[in-house]
Amino acid sequence: MTLKQTAAGVILLTMMVTGAACSSPKNTATSPSPSASAAASPQATAETQDTINMKGYIGARIAQEKVGFLFGEAKSKDGKLILNPIAADSKEKAVKFLSSYFDAAMADKLAAHYLTEQQADGAIVTNPTSFFPINLLDTTKADVTFDTANTADQVKFTTKDGATYTTKKVNDKFVMTDVAKK
Numbered sequence: 001m002t003l004k005q006t007a008a009g010v011i012l013l014t015m016m017v018t019g020a021a022c023s024s025p026k027n028t029a030t031s032p033s034p035s036a037s038a039a040a041s042p043q044a045t046a047e048t049q050d051t052i053n054m055k056g057y058i059g060a061r062i063a064q065e066k067v068g069f070l071f072g073e074a075k076s077k078d079g080k081l082i083l084n085p086i087a088a089d090s091k092e093k094a095v096k097f098l099s100s101y102f103d104a105a106m107a108d109k110l111a112a113h114y115l116t117e118q119q120a121d122g123a124i125v126t127n128p129t130s131f132f133p134i135n136l137l138d139t140t141k142a143d144v145t146f147d148t149a150n151t152a153d154q155v156k157f158t159t160k161d162g163a164t165y166t167t168k169k170v171n172d173k174f175v176m177t178d179v180a181k182k
Helices: 002-023 034-040 049-071 091-098 104-114
Strands: 115-120 123-126 144-146 154-159 163-170 173-181
Touching: 049 091, 049 104, 049 144, 049 154, 049 163, 049 173, 091 104, 104 115, 104 173
Parallel strands: none
Antiparallel strands: 115 123, 144 154, 154 163, 163 173
8 A cells, every 4th residue: 555655746746847847937038147137237248457467467478478488498308498499499489479469560580580500409509698678477466566547458567577568459359469577
């Protein structure tokens, strides 16, 4: 008798759950979708200048990190720094790699600074002297002062050591366009 009661209870419970699921009202016409409410609220998508400043700063740090990867990480058998063969094997490919992080003029300046006429192990020997006045990877947000004239498309900041970096927005990300030491 208990087996029949248990089976009946399971069947009854299944019917109640199924009935509740089938009869619940679907009110999709009146409930706004998450994207509709985000579009209706401009504050949800608008970025503050502080957020934009940080994106410019981070873009500059990433750019400088990529320069280190390309020109200062790989070594020949005799210990000379060489163009990283993982990323590029020629000046043209180096400039193309850098163009994701720098504007065209800056990418050309970097290639001209780092690439030498020497070869080692079939790769171009690179100049070990840094193009940058300071290493941004050794800084934090507290070490920089953002320009008050920054916009949504351009961020300029100065380190406490007096180096000024400029980034601009290209295809929704910030690339480095200039660096100068006072």
